[in-house]
Amino acid sequence: MSTEAIAAEKPKRNFNALFGLTLLGLLLLMWIVLAVATPSFATTLNITNLLRQGSLIAILAVGQTFVIITGGIDLSVGAVVGFTTVIVALLINAGWPIWAAVLATLLVGIAIGLFHGFGIVKMGLPPFIITLATMTSLRGIGLLMTNGNSISINSDSFQAFSRGSLAGIPYLFWMVILVAIPSYIFLHHTRWGRYLFSVGSNAEAARLSGVNVPRTIFMAYVLSGLLAAIVGVLLASRIGIGNPTQGDTYELQAIASSVIGGTSLFGAIGSVHGPLIGSFILSTINNGANLLNVNTFWQRVITGLLIIVIVYFDGLRRRGK
């Protein structure tokens, strides 16, 4: 086969990979600029801090991406994070062994995902509505359970996890890798991943092709709920308290990361590496702005503008091919 033939064979793949690389390039460029501009950026303390900050949103963004690929949205993930910090805190303080408390908390996340699936598939509610409803309700339930107070977790070993690191890399970032690899395989190398795309592209065609559409939708929301619960556990470990108001606006950051990473809100387009990079771009913006002493109010404005710019160029690129 001639080189042209090979070049012509996988234009789309190359293109996607290229786009992934450009985002990664943007991230690296930001790091280099910050390292030169501020003395405190390229310190071990700051880098590990950055990795810790970005990790939580990164994991949420992966789950969010599964949902968005099916053409849906999960607005509840921030609330699930807050709620599950409460659950895991209560269970640990009640004397449960850590492993059991964590497991039970993850099951709560799965149950919330199942509820979303039920609302969408069985009750016919739009994903936006059902997850908006749980977003409000879960915070309320959490506040009722705690009476509005924070619950201090009285287990040092539980909190030690978020502070620890392996080979110089924080455990929290290892968790991202632990989530990302199976997620990548799931999305791109199993039929379930293909079904997510097909449902997002044309649910009717997928159904007529024998794809179990309801089950696929359930799966997407269960995964999103599960990953949100994992983040809840990690956040509880990091801060050492259970509080239902934690994780505020996490859902929006997760959606933004996903979209920056090339996910289409219309469904059927998305990857695992894109949202991961997207979430670290977002946390780098915040981190860098702090180091450069940019007013926190301005940080929000800048983040918003950058989302517009990045997604606009992504759109241009796609149309241009």
Add this chain to the structure above:
Amino acid sequence: MTSTAQDLHPAPTLAPGRTILELNGLEKRYPGTHALKPVHLAFKAGEIHAIVGENGAGKSTLIKLLTGVMPRTSGEVIWEGKPTALATPHEAMALGINAVHQEVVLCRHLTVAANMFLGEEESRFGLLQQRAMVKDAQKIIDGLGFDLPAHVMLGDLTIGQQQLIAAARATVRGTKFLIFDEPTAYLTRKEADQLFELIRRLKGEGVTIIYISHRMEEVFELADRVSVLRDGTLVGTRNIAETDEPELVKLMINRSIEQIYHKEHFTPGATIVETKNLSGKGFENVSVTVRAGEIVGLYGLIGAGRSEFVTTLYGRHRKSAGQILWQGKEVQVNSEHDAIRLGMALAPESRRDQGLCLNLPVGMNLNLPIYKRISSNFLISGAKEKAEADRQIADLRIKTPTRHALASSLSGGNQQKIVIGKWLAHGAKLFIFDEPTVGVDVGTKAEIYRLFSTLLSKGAGIILISSYLPEVYELADTLHVFRRGKLVATHGFRTASHEDILGQALAEKQEKSGGQK
């Protein structure tokens, strides 16, 4: 540049024979393709000018240039003696150029009346005159002889009825030049007749009509002249009286096809599926048998119950009574999943809505039903995925650069091949084709029919639903006629006349629209 104000008002009747629009070397290039090579053509006022050609021959490009949707690369467009830029849709409309597209491009969630006046709403003191618009729209619709209400949501009408509304809409806008792009693709015979009447009336009023269709008999029924496009080149223009179908087909595909309807007869084998007095929503008491190696045709008007019958057979809807026997054994088909597991395959009527994931790659579409088979331990085998997709692409001659190309980038005919191809890989026994050649050109049609023979030779059975009589007539070994949810007549291969079958499908309405074949 822009048009004069007079164009906004209804056209004065033009003397027939006068040239209204002249194309002088009109040309369109895209990066990498020469979509339309320089065209020289003059349209006369008040003529019906058919344009035929295969998919990808340049018809859509020509329409897009004439309606100002895309700018041309070079050449001149002369409208009523004056060169015009024709650079925007607005400019085309101001001149009096309108188009009725194959797929209805109106708002499904607005009423018929709101659609008819979209962009030209009647208002007083800034408030919409809704009641007045409904009344006026109804007057227009009634005047055209369409039996349709103006106050309902457009989306509540059938696709055919929506198409009629789209045509009616184009007539109220001071149109002098009206382009119909495959308007009958989704129409029943009756609706098509209403449309033809409208077109003839417009012609009588001096409107120039461009009529694009794959259906030769419509071209001969309607047109005064016909132009043929092939690979972006205008290869000829003929007066309709001086040409015939073989000549046009030869011009279109540059080879003569003896027989579009490729029919091979196989000795019927074992019974694949049998329904006994099956009833459900929209049909009742239907008993049909399909054996290996035969095509069972279901003919009738849209809404006669054919599609409802097959979707029930396919598990979409619950049956209310009767039995389904699969290879002699009674089965319950409660979902598409059950149907697929048994070995049924449905190529649905609306390719875009039901058949394909358009923004996914060709390969993924082809493999969708078989991902279970080509996975082991949860992981998809990349090699098998590639092999299966490439095999279907080669076997069906799907024209695509690679299996990674998006389904949306393919032509209609090739998209249809994907819908069929995914079931070939699956190894289905019973193939249900619902209007398989709607919007497909002659060459692709012939290929799809040849594909039927391939399926039959492999021991499959076919249920073929069509609103296009010649198709079922020339292909079906057994032809069932549906009317109002009932199976009213059954014929063998070519054992009845077109007129008889039409009569049975229409019955008490006494539509005598036969006589054209």
